[in-house]
Amino acid sequence: MSPFGDEAFYWQESRHPAWGYSDLPPLTAWLIWLGERVVGHGLFGMRWPFLLLGSALPWVIVVFGRSAFDARTGWQAGLLCLALPLAGSLGVMALPDVPLTLAAAVALLALLRTLEEERLRDWLLLGLALAVAWLTHYRAAMVMLAGLLFLLCTVRGRAQWRRGGLWLSLAVASLGLVPLALSNWRQHGAGLVFQLVERNPWQFHADALVQPLEQAIACTPVLYVLLLWAWWRSWRRRGDGAPWDLVAWSSLGFLLPYFLLGLFADDLRFRAHWPLPGYLPLLAALPALCRPAGRSWRVATLVGGVLGGIGTLLGLGYLALAASGQGVDVLAASKAFPGNFVGWRESAVQAQALLAHQDAVLVADNFMLAAELEFQLDGRRPVYSLDAPLNTKHGRAPQLAIWRRDEAGLRAAHPGAPMLLVVSEVMREREKLGWLGAICGRIEAPRFVDRLVLFDGRKQFAFYRGFVPAAPPVAPADPRQCLIWRNAVRATPQGRPN
Structure with a gap:
């Protein structure tokens, strides 16, 4: 598991x-x-x-x-x-x-x-x-x-x-x-x-x-x-x-x-x-x-x-x-879906394949995904985290800052470097616009690369290439114009629970 x-x-x-x-x-x-x-x-x-x-x-x-x-x-x-x-x-x-x-x-x-x-x-x-x-x-x-x-x-x-x-x-x-x-x-x-x-x-x-x-x-x-x-x-x-x-x-x-x-x-x-x-x-x-x-x-x-x-x-x-692929398929249609246990291996395999094609700094859109990716990749490369509200909610933002694994540490260590961003697209609908709509300011020239859809859409990851920005992000005037939010909305089937 x-x-x-x-x-x-x-x-x-x-x-x-x-x-x-x-x-x-x-x-x-x-x-x-x-x-x-x-x-x-x-x-x-x-x-x-x-x-x-x-x-x-x-x-x-x-x-x-x-x-x-x-x-x-x-x-x-x-x-x-x-x-x-x-x-x-x-x-x-x-x-x-x-x-x-x-x-x-x-x-x-x-x-x-x-x-x-x-x-x-x-x-x-x-x-x-x-x-x-x-x-x-x-x-x-x-x-x-x-x-x-x-x-x-x-x-x-x-x-x-x-x-x-x-x-x-x-x-x-x-x-x-x-x-x-x-x-x-x-x-x-x-x-x-x-x-x-x-x-x-x-x-x-x-x-x-x-x-x-x-x-x-x-x-x-x-x-x-x-x-x-x-x-x-x-x-x-x-x-x-x-x-x-x-x-x-x-x-x-x-x-x-x-x-x-x-x-x-x-x-x-x-x-x-x-x-x-x-x-x-x-x-x-x-x-x-x-x-x-x-x-x-x-x-x-x-x-x-x-x-x-x-x-x-x-x-x-x-x-x-939850430890079995077939078992997760059984649970996928229920409220007992083990979302915190599944999808991490597949997302890490996909990220590793993309990095093998073109090396870049690996970044996740929140602390949990960053930790899971680093675990699945055996700790062989550092995984940075964007400054997601989830990091603060769970008390992990100060720790990421100490490790220099947050956005400030990313900009200081790799300004302008190629960046592979992994985004977890499944979240509460009321949180989606506020967070996904703000990510465009945290990656320069984002370009959609791939999407991983698992368990009938209960777990969904999008992969973007771009560059590490040199300056802190600026709040977008209209988050609905963000490519990352628009792609996530288009990829979410109507009626599928988040």
């Missing part, structure tokens, strides 16, 4: 090792770098570290269930972890949620153990897990929040403030903030600005009230209801002490803040995976609670686990279809 759009950019970051990037802390890129150093460039090289980490998650849940309850509950919790689609499919792609979720699970296990016995190794493990979370994503703040709620709101938690081990853990965890602080200092706060300001409207949007429905679909409905029931029963027993107080507060520390944040934050990107760490302790609590609750609850948990496992298999089956 070709890289997911963001996944390809993380691979591109791995080729520029740094303390951090404009969208993320450094660990995702570091893991991809390690993976390719060990087995070479390619899909397996990029993904095997994440597959290994994702495969470790059920085993951590087994150990948590054994430590919190008993061995039988531990094994049941591990099986439920495999059945939960969000967890059972973790690791099939090189994404930051893989190390972040595993770090949250290890931190939960370490905290459970430190509450039972004062051991230096458990405090160090807690600090190390939190440091890894900070190295992975800004959402590590939610891991800290969940722990803070437990430490402030429970009797056992408040007692930890007097133990030196907690402060040792926090000191170790703070080491994970060092690369994040360094990268933001060097990039003038680009990462923080993107995560806290640019990607979030910070305005209430009522459509986000459907989040529970989204979670029910992501978890499968029966298993989702059972996990909520397990949280409610754990919450009612939180006064009984271990392990119910930890289960109740750590789950609440993820599920409720993410729901509230979702009402005001980014609603344009996929976010159903955000609350996953909050379900992990409930996977152990559910079998422990349903056993004394009666036969009907045990049967319901069995049914929920089976249906969840089917959901996981269906999700993996969808990815298998």
